[in-house]
Amino acid sequence: MRNSTSHFVYPLLLSLLVFALLGGCGSGTSDSQPEPEQLATGRQIYDANCAACHGIKGEGQPNWRVPVNGVYPAPPHDSSGHTWHHPDSVLLEVIAKGGSLPNSTMPAYGDILTEEERIDVLEYIKTFWGQRERESQARGSR
Numbered sequence: 001m002r003n004s005t006s007h008f009v010y011p012l013l014l015s016l017l018v019f020a021l022l023g024g025c026g027s028g029t030s031d032s033q034p035e036p037e038q039l040a041t042g043r044q045i046y047d048a049n050c051a052a053c054h055g056i057k058g059e060g061q062p063n064w065r066v067p068v069n070g071v072y073p074a075p076p077h078d079s080s081g082h083t084w085h086h087p088d089s090v091l092l093e094v095i096a097k098g099g100s101l102p103n104s105t106m107p108a109y110g111d112i113l114t115e116e117e118r119i120d121v122l123e124y125i126k127t128f129w130g131q132r133e134r135e136s137q138a139r140g141s142r
């Protein structure tokens with residue numbers, strides 16, 4: 001009797017455990033989503049300050065990997081670029097302090113935009129990414 005009960009109970013407990021784990025993973029990817037107002041502000045900042053170089057949809061400048069007279073064109077911020085390879089901390093630092101490449105034209109926005117505005121514009125840049133890039137970058141930012 002004892003044995004037959006455990007034959008029934010253990011698989012049941014195991015499947016409950018698996019469901020709990022799967023449920024846990026699912027909620028782990030539901031990172032706090034930006035508010036619509038934050039994205040609207042981020043878009044205004046992006047269109048006014050960044051789009052001229054990085055493109056209105058984050059497409060960057062043509063042949064961005066090839067320097068012209070020692071100056072790199074602006075890279076894309078969409079899925080084709082490498083912005084999404086970097087965690088938030090690194091991207092916010094570039095936005096605040098400017099680019100680090102030789103002869104970089106990337107301005108420092110530390111004195112031009114508030115910290116909140118720099119975060120808003122980064123959240124807007126993330127809307128250029130696909131789901132795969134968003135999830136990968138969110139994992140790297142934790």
Ligand code: HEC
Nearest residue numbers: 049050053072073074082083091094099100101104105106
């Ligand atoms: C005058 C052109 C120009 C403007 C305007 C500009 N950028 Fe850039 N940006 C660049 C260039 C060129 C680079 C790459 C060179 C470097 O990092 O030194 C870059 C790099 C970056 C990077 C790093 C990307 C990576 O993959 O490492 C981020 C993030 C970024 N810009 C965000 C912004 C934001 C946000 C704005 C507007 C608030 C902005 N940029 C405005 C030219 C520009």
